[in-house]
Amino acid sequence: MDKPSGITSHDVVNQVRRLTGQPRVGHAGTLDPLATGLLPVLLGEATKISPFATADDKAYEATARLGIRTDTLDAEGTLLTDEPLDPCLDVEAVERALGPLRGKITQAVPRYSAVKVDGRRLHELAREGRDVTTPFRQVTIHRLDLVDLTPPDLRLAVTCSKGTYIRQVVADLGDALGPGAHVIALRRTRVGDLDVAEAVTLDQLQQPGVVPSHLLSLRQWAARSLACLDCTEDQARRTRQGQTLSFADLGHPVPPPSTRFALVRQDELIAVAQPTDETDRDYRLLRVFVKTDAQRCPM
Numbered sequence: 001m002d003k004p005s006g007i008t009s010h011d012v013v014n015q016v017r018r019l020t021g022q023p024r025v026g027h028a029g030t031l032d033p034l035a036t037g038l039l040p041v042l043l044g045e046a047t048k049i050s051p052f053a054t055a056d057d058k059a060y061e062a063t064a065r066l067g068i069r070t071d072t073l074d075a076e077g078t079l080l081t082d083e084p085l086d087p088c089l090d091v092e093a094v095e096r097a098l099g100p101l102r103g104k105i106t107q108a109v110p111r112y113s114a115v116k117v118d119g120r121r122l123h124e125l126a127r128e129g130r131d132v133t134t135p136f137r138q139v140t141i142h143r144l145d146l147v148d149l150t151p152p153d154l155r156l157a158v159t160c161s162k163g164t165y166i167r168q169v170v171a172d173l174g175d176a177l178g179p180g181a182h183v184i185a186l187r188r189t190r191v192g193d194l195d196v197a198e199a200v201t202l203d204q205l206q207q208p209g210v211v212p213s214h215l216l217s218l219r220q221w222a223a224r225s226l227a228c229l230d231c232t233e234d235q236a237r238r239t240r241q242g243q244t245l246s247f248a249d250l251g252h253p254v255p256p257p258s259t260r261f262a263l264v265r266q267d268e269l270i271a272v273a274q275p276t277d278e279t280d281r282d283y284r285l286l287r288v289f290v291k292t293d294a295q296r297c298p299m
Contacts, residue, residue, distance in 0.1 A: 002199035003031050003039040012202065016041050019205055028053035029191060030114070032167075034074050037188035038196040046218055048287045052225070052260060052272060056192030057142065059159045062183055064170040066152045069180035071126070072112040073167035083179035085151055094146050094154060097176035102144050107168050109134045139164040153184070193224040218269035218289060222262035226272065227255060229263055236265040240288055244273075244281045254282065 003012050009030045017025040026047040028040040037060075040053055067085050070077030086093075109115045111126040111134055125132045143159035158166055167183050174181025189196045200214045222228055229252045235245055247254045255261050255275055261283075263270040268291065273283045 001039045001041050001205075002196055002201045003036055004202065005034055005036050008033050009039055012039055013041060015202055016043070016205070020211055026050055029058065031188060032074065032186070034076055034183070035186040035188065038191050038194060038199050039188070040191055040194055043215070045289050046221070048289060049218070049221065049272070053192065053221075055162050056225070057159060057161055058164075058188060059143075059157075059190035060166050061147070061187045061189060062156045062158060062166050062170060063185035064154050064156065064173065064181045065184045066154065066174060066177065066181045067179040068182055069171070069174065070182045073110050073171045074183040074186075077112070077182070081180055085179055086177070089151060089177065091146065091149055093177065094149055094173075097173055098144050098146060100176070101169060101172060102141050104138065104140050106136050107139050107165065107172075108136055110165050110168050110171075113165065137163055141169070144169070159190075217267065219264060219267050222264060222269045222272075226260055226262040229261055231263050231265055231270060233265065236263070236268070236270045239263055239270050239285070240290070242285065242288070244283060244285060247282050260286065
């Protein structure tokens, strides 16, 4: 889906559920209400791949406004500070400030986020006025490019690992430049191998025949996202019964440690698995999928 601004990711899921008649619908990677862009929506048996799809790297286009800080780090928040910009601010100054934000970094989790502290979500505690020490997490910024600088605004292109908060990247950049900054527009353009150019809008989704034309089967997702190991019909049956086989039985070399892979049979995704160091088995099953008819959305 190409999510519009002003609604939640859960709103999109509800509309897809209503239009498809599929009771089991989820999504891979929440977008804030302000944000637009790619939201993979998972139907039926595909809801099982959520942990893997959300783990993919993501790409964004972000517009930041310099000089203004808000409590939510975006345009939906309450004004905290409003400071003048350095009249000498130029591309070189921004590039210097971007440098420490690239690569593997330790990033603070925003106070207005869904991360839980002591069993409560941070945004709930923030709205109650609680003074809570927010956690930090390790993330990787693969790409952080300045696309345009037209003070007081600048545009960034970002490719990052799971769990990265673009709002925090912008806030940290604003602090490095002095007067602060917040996000005024954010668009997600990629999730793993999925591109927003393939996505459909909610308005388009209302048109007859559009939903089936924008569905990826689980087998198609696996081909784009994981190494795929073919298995026989008997091996597929045994896998669905919870049995694990050896890579020798499968006729495949052992994948690198901790590398997820898919067991497939023709047009079916049988399971997602991961190699193990255990002496009694070569891999462990992470998710097992039922037969083909249940892998497709009933339309």
